[in-house]
Amino acid sequence: MRFLLSEDYWALDSLFPGEWEWIQILPRLASGRDFRAESRERLFPSPLAPDVLADESTISQMEDWEELIRPEIAETFAEARAIVESDLERCETLSLEAYSDDDPIHEALAEAGFPGDLPEMRRIVVPHEHTEAWYSTLNQARLLMNEEYDLANASERQLVKTLDPSLVGEDRLLLIAQYELYSVIQSILVENLMEE
Numbered sequence: 369m370r371f372l373l374s375e376d377y378w379a380l381d382s383l384f385p386g387e388w389e390w391i392q393i394l395p396r397l398a399s400g401r402d403f404r405a406e407s408r409e410r411l412f413p414s415p416l417a418p419d420v421l422a423d424e425s426t427i428s429q430m431e432d433w434e435e436l437i438r439p440e441i442a443e444t445f446a447e448a449r450a451i452v453e454s455d456l457e458r459c460e461t462l463s464l465e466a467y468s469d470d471d472p473i474h475e476a477l478a479e480a481g482f483p484g485d486l487p488e489m490r491r492i493v494v495p496h497e498h499t500e501a502w503y504s505t506l507n508q509a510r511l512l513m514n515e516e517y518d519l520a521n522a523s524e525r526q527l528v529k530t531l532d533p534s535l536v537g538e539d540r541l542l543l544i545a546q547y548e549l550y551s552v553i554q555s556i557l558v559e560n561l562m563e564e
Contacts, residue, residue, distance in 0.1 A: 369381070369382060369383050369384070369387050369549075370382045370473065371553075371556050371560070373560055373561075376495065376496060377493050377494055377495050377496060378493075378494050378496065378499070378557075378560070378561065379491055379492060379493045379494065380490075380491065380492045380494075380553070381489075381491045382462075382473055382489050382491070383489055383490040383491070383492070384486075384487070384489060385487055385488075387490075387549060388459075388489075388490040390546045390549055390550075391456070391490075391492065391549075392456060394452060394456075394505055394506065394509055394550075395449040395450075395452050395453045395456070395505060397509045397512065397513070398445070398448075398449050398452075398505045398506075398508035398509040398512065399446075399449060399508075400508070400512050403512050403515070403516045404516065406515070407512055407515040407516040408512065410511050410512065410514075410515040411441075411445065411508060411511060411512065412438050412441060412442070414430070414433070415429060415430075415433050415437075444504075445504065445505075445508055447501070448500070448501035448502075448504040448505050448508075449501075449505050449508075451498050451501035451502075451505075452498075452501055452502055452505045455492060455493075455494050455495075455498055455502075456492060458492075458493065459490050459491065459492045460490065460491040460492075460493070461488050461489075461490055462488065462489050462490065462491055463486075463488055463489075464477070464486050464489070496561065499557055499561045499562065500562075502553075502557060503554060503557050503558075503562065506550045506553055506554045506557075507554065509550055510547060510550050510551065510554070513543065513546070513547050513550075514547070517540075517543055519543060519544060519547045
């Protein structure tokens with residue numbers, strides 16, 4: 369995957385099939401429908417600390433939260449996912465021949481040992497005004513994944529980064545890689561488009 373930036377848009381370019389699959393499922397994943405109800409609750413944390421005793425005031429706050437705030441947050445999340453879905457529908461499919469001969473991707477792929485007959489790659493072009501929707505959707509997915517699979521502080525993440533990825537089971541390794549891809553994209557968006 370490469371990140372491209374212009375005055376009007378940014379793009380996730382040269383997405384390999386596995387990367388594309390993880391990006392393509394992002395809106396569905398962020399919706400939480402594939403996760404336990406307990407994990408979905410992570411997107412809507414209670415405004416009160418767990419150790420607060422219920423009284424008339426706190427009960428009223430919780431009712432307001434459930435009636436007013438939670439539906440508004442859910443709607444904002446759904447709108448962000450819809451924007452991401454619309455951007456994904458416009459994705460381009462590219463073969464290596466679609467890249468000019470002087471594009472650095474040719475050299476990078478050759479150095480990495482990829483064959484000349486690579487499978488098709490994808491490019492997603494995103495207008496700048498959709499950046500916050502992408503960030504939100506990525507964040508929703510990561511929060512849910514962490515709640516469901518305990519990934520954020522998992523010691524396996526360090527094993528993968530510093531030692532031998534084979535020490536982690538294949539399914540867990542794929543989850544960590546997917547989580548890391550979303551983290552990297554979020555970091556790129558913050559560094560290039562959201563710091564002002």
